[in-house]
Amino acid sequence: MTRNTERPHLGLEALEMMMKLLKSSLLGSAAALAAVGAAHAADLPVKKAIPVEFVRVCSAYGAGFFYIPGTETCLRISGRARAEVGFQTNENRNVGSQVGDVSLFRSLLRINMDARTQTDYGTLRAFIRLEAASRSGAFSTSGTQQRIANAYPALGVDQFSRVQQYVNTDKAFIQFAGLTAGRASSFFDFYAHDFEFVAATAGSDIASTNLLAYTATFGNGFSATISLEDPNFRKNTVLSASAAATTAQQSGTSAAQIFFSNYSLSPLILQQAANGNATILAFQDVIERSRMPDFVGVLRYDAAWGSAQVSAAVKDINIGGAFNQGLAGAAGVALPAANSAAALAFANARGIRGGSQTTEGFAVQGGLKINTPFIAPGDALYLQGAYGEGANVYTGVTAYTGTYTQSGTPTNGGPFAQYLSDATLNPLTGRIQLAQSFSVVGSFLHYWSPSVRSAVYASYSETNYARGAREALSLTQGIIGANAGAASFVTNPALFALSPVLRDNxxxxxxxxxxxxxVKDLDIGVEGNYINTGMKSGRVIDQTKTTGVNNANFAALNAAGAIKTLNNYDAAQVRFRVQRDF
Known part of the structure; x- marks a missing residue:
């Protein structure tokens, strides 16, 4: 049998041919499918990628500005972190909040946002600044800020008036075509404690007030501003005296003693008893109403050598009505009913008219800043002076002791109160009498090197009350802080002579x-202050060494040498600060 050796060879060729045909078919099919898919894809909508918009630098207004994406508005975000540790002299360990405290701590944060847009009328600007702080210890809590609702205290027995949180809308204003509207620094201010840590020198410094102002520029550095400003941030009270009086219900010649104390009311003496004792018959509401804005006018000049400014302000002082409280009188003196014809007759005899009263206070200020680069680059000198009537916050005599109160001790636990009211109500005439005040301040900044600088500063201020104001108030009771020990309405003249009430200071x-x-924007520094507060004449009781004095025991204590007096009071404060701006 013969083997057929040709067949295997013929089968391999056929297989190779079939594989070639299959490969050609597959490639053709893939090409056809790709062509059909491309044809269909051409008929579908194409989704484009969202373009990425990068933040652009805005160089029109200085470093740090960038365009808000999608707008033509430039924005700069900045801020501050500050830490302070300090020490203050305080030798008083008597009962009272903060008495005896000597250490203080404070941490503060600040956030700024500055938005600017160029328009056909010039730059449209909006600026906001928020501040918050935590304070504790001696003089680190602020009664001034608490009185205007910028701060709130801890309520613990050991923390009250010693621990405080602080929150403030420091700035929120709009500027456009010369207009400034919102919460901003008062246009009246000039130096405003620019070179100081504590802002202790006398001088106006209202960093946050609500206002509406217009500034006109005349070229060559001259400008003028008219500003309507919130009056509530420039009121330092009309003095009210607490009164120790007797009740109207009397039995024979005896009188039940009561102690009347209310800062909203001031006593009026409508009648005087035959024996010379004062008979208090009514009380006047002395809370100031907000009726009109403060009117501020400013002329300013800025040049390469520095700047100069003249400021003036007029403020409304408006109080409430009289005869709205119960009456009081000395023992055995018949009392007319409140608002009766007899009471009104007594008032008319003294020229007192019931109802509200209005008068005007004013302040003027001049300031000069001189750049002194011939000493060192960055050096500058400030000189400033102010005078006012009924305008103690404008002259800045309240800067260290405290604002929005009728009196306060220079430091916590101080030996006497410094009286700083804008005005007083004369109890004999029922008329508002304005206080006069003035201040002068100088401050010099020197750069020892580009990274080391220092400032020295000093101020002197006075507060003077109208002639007769103190003497008239001496006829009322309780204004020396102690109830009368006898029925007499005449305050002991020797005791009142040692009172700080309405004393020129x-x-x-x-x-x-x-x-x-x-490094840039990091400050590490230390500051020390010396403060001396005193009476322009005479002496007052040292409250840290003499307590519990009243009409009844004054003579005995005085004879025994137990009453200690002084004319002035010294205080010192040191603060260490670390601050980073960005």
């Missing part, structure tokens, strides 16, 4: 600081 502040900036 002065304050001297001097200080210096040293700041090291090892």
């Amino acid at each position: 002065y304050q001297i502040v001097a200080g210096a600081n040293l700041i090291w900036s090892p």
Whole structure:
């Protein structure tokens, strides 16, 4: 049998041919499918990728500005972190909040946002600044800020008036075509404690007030501003005296003693008893109403050598009505009913008219800043002076002791109160009498090197009350802080002579600081202040060494040498600060 050796060879060729045909078919089919898919894809909508918009630098307004994406508005975000530790002299360990405290701590944050847009009318600007702080210890809590609702205290027995949180809408204003509207620094201010840590020198410094102002520029550095400003941030009260009086219900010649104390009311003496004792028959509401804005006018000049400014302000002082409280009188004196014809007759005899009263206070200020680069680059000198009537916050005599109160001790636990009211109500005439005040301040900044600088500063201020105001108030009871020990309505003249109530007073502040900036926008510094507060004449009781004095025991204590007096009071404060701006 012969083997057929040709068949296997013929089968391999056929297989190779079939594989080639299959490969050609597959490739053709794939090409056809690709062509059909491309044809269909051409008929579908194409979804484009969202373009990425990068933040652009805005160089029109200085470093740090960038365009808000999608707008032509430039924005700069900045802020501050600050830490302070300090020490203050305080030798008083008597009962009272913060008495005896000497250490203080404070941490503060600040956030700024500055938005600007160029328009056909010039730059449209909006600026906001928020501040918050935590404070504790001696003089680190602020009664001034608490009185205007910028701060709130801890309520613990050991923390009240010693621990405080602080929140403030410091700035929120709009500027456009010369108009400034919102919460901003008062246009009246000039130096405004620019070179100080604590802002202790006398001088106006209202960093946050609500206002509506217009500024006109005349070229060559001259400008003028008219500003309507919130009056509530420039009121330092019309003095009200608490009164120790007797009740109207009397039995024979005896009188039940009561102690009347209300800061909203001031006593009026409508009748005087035959024996010379004062008979208090009514009380006047002395809370100031908000009727009109403060009117501020400013002329300013800015040049390469520095700047100069003249400011003036007029403020409304408006109080409530009289005869709206119960009556009181000395023992055995018949009392007319409140608002009766007899009471009104007594008032008319003294020229007192019931109802509200209005008068005007004013302040003027001049300031000069001189750049002194011939000493060192960055050096500058400030000089400023102010005078006012019924305008103690404008002259800044309240800067260290405290604002929005009729009196306060220079430091917590101080030996006497410094009286700083804008005005007083004369109890004999029922008329408002304005206080006069003035302040002068100087401050010099020097750069020892580009990274080391220091400032020295000093101020002198006075507060003077109208002639007769103190004497008239001496006829009322309780204004020395103690109830009468006898039925007499005449305050002991010798005791009242040692009272600080409505005493003309002065304050001297001097200080210096040293700041090291090892890197840009970082400050490490220390500052020390000396404060002297005193009476322009006479002496007052030292409350840290003499307590519980009243009409009944004054003579005995005085004879025994137990009453200690002084004319002025010294205080010192040191603060260490670390601050980073960005």
